[in-house]
Amino acid sequence: MERYDIAVIGAGPAGVSAAITATIRNKSVVLIGSPKISDKVRKAHRIDNYPGLPAATGEQFADALKAHLDSLNIGITEKRVSAVYAMGSFFSLQADEDMIEANAVILATGVTAGKPLPGEDKFLGRGVSYCATCDARLYAGRPVAVIGYNAESVKEAEFLSEIVSEVEYFPMTGSAPEERGNLKVIREIPRGITGGLKASAVATDAGEHPCDCVFVLRDAVAPDKLVPGLKTEGAHVVVDISMKTNLPGLFACGDIAGKPYQYIKAAGQGNIAALSAVEYLDNNKKG
Numbered sequence: 001m002e003r004y005d006i007a008v009i010g011a012g013p014a015g016v017s018a019a020i021t022a023t024i025r026n027k028s029v030v031l032i033g034s035p036k037i038s039d040k041v042r043k044a045h046r047i048d049n050y051p052g053l054p055a056a057t058g059e060q061f062a063d064a065l066k067a068h069l070d071s072l073n074i075g076i077t078e079k080r081v082s083a084v085y086a087m088g089s090f091f092s093l094q095a096d097e098d099m100i101e102a103n104a105v106i107l108a109t110g111v112t113a114g115k116p117l118p119g120e121d122k123f124l125g126r127g128v129s130y131c132a133t134c135d136a137r138l139y140a141g142r143p144v145a146v147i148g149y150n151a152e153s154v155k156e157a158e159f160l161s162e163i164v165s166e167v168e169y170f171p172m173t174g175s176a177p178e179e180r181g182n183l184k185v186i187r188e189i190p191r192g193i194t195g196g197l198k199a200s201a202v203a204t205d206a207g208e209h210p211c212d213c214v215f216v217l218r219d220a221v222a223p224d225k226l227v228p229g230l231k232t233e234g235a236h237v238v239v240d241i242s243m244k245t246n247l248p249g250l251f252a253c254g255d256i257a258g259k260p261y262q263y264i265k266a267a268g269q270g271n272i273a274a275l276s277a278v279e280y281l282d283n284n285k286k287g
């Protein structure tokens, strides 16, 4: 398996900036995220505070970021990372059904909105999953629930319905799949995940919806769930001024590294994180 110098997780302004700087500094980079860049970029009506792009729309800014990547032949690996494991001298990333290895990692996944549902933390790995592609087969022929926060979760629910016996989809935004066969849309607000040793139901005001697994599909997984042992404060990763986290070789930038939530701050921190990762790799080579 190829081991990259640097894996950048998330292709918003922070991740794009980190990937550009790391590539210019001659490191092998895998940028994992969406080719659409970031919903938080595309959905902006008008951007007035990004130097050099006055009054750009979000679409224009996202296209400019993508064009910059293309100009440097930096591809975007279209996958979701569901776990990052520190292996000592390198990191192993679970990206959908694949494992990706890198000597340093830059987290640029944006900030997670909202608190976990009651029961979500308790049952994570025991009937609560953040990755349909990774865990669908574990629940083949059994009923599952999907609590979906974005358009991608609709696709994930459709994929799950090909493998499991029944999918109950709880839409948390405007997007919902078309009901068909074993795929049902439940328009009730999930209040929590209940169970005994394992999760066994989604609880709503209307009652309990039994299932063997609850897939909670948000835009971003909380950073301490993504990386075991990572020091966080609320929704943010704790970083120093060089974007270093408490884990050697792991850096964080952009919204995930704290407020203010701004494009220019995200891009600037992406640049710093990449330079710090390069320094880390070069020092390790010397040592």
Ligand SMILES: Cc1cc2nc3c(=O)[nH]c(=O)nc-3n(C[C@H](O)[C@H](O)[C@H](O)COP(=O)(O)OP(=O)(O)OC[C@H]3O[C@@H](n4cnc5c(N)ncnc54)[C@H](O)[C@@H]3O)c2cc1C
Pocket: 009, 010, 011, 012, 013, 014, 015, 032, 033, 034, 037, 038, 039, 040, 041, 043, 044, 045, 046, 047, 048, 049, 079, 080, 081, 082, 108, 109, 110, 111, 219, 220, 221, 253, 254, 255, 256, 260, 261, 262, 263, 264, 266
């Ligand atoms: C409607 C709107 C308008 C805004 N307008 C402005 C503005 O005018 N000016 C301004 O300065 N700021 C604005 N902002 C704030 C700005 O959008 C954010 O500060 C900025 O996008 C943060 O960049 P980021 O790269 O840190 O994260 P994001 O842009 O959130 O990008 C993170 C990316 O990582 C991906 N990702 C997350 N988890 C994973 C994973 N596990 N695996 C793979 N990929 C993953 C996400 O899908 C996303 O594409 C606006 C925000 C919104 C919502």
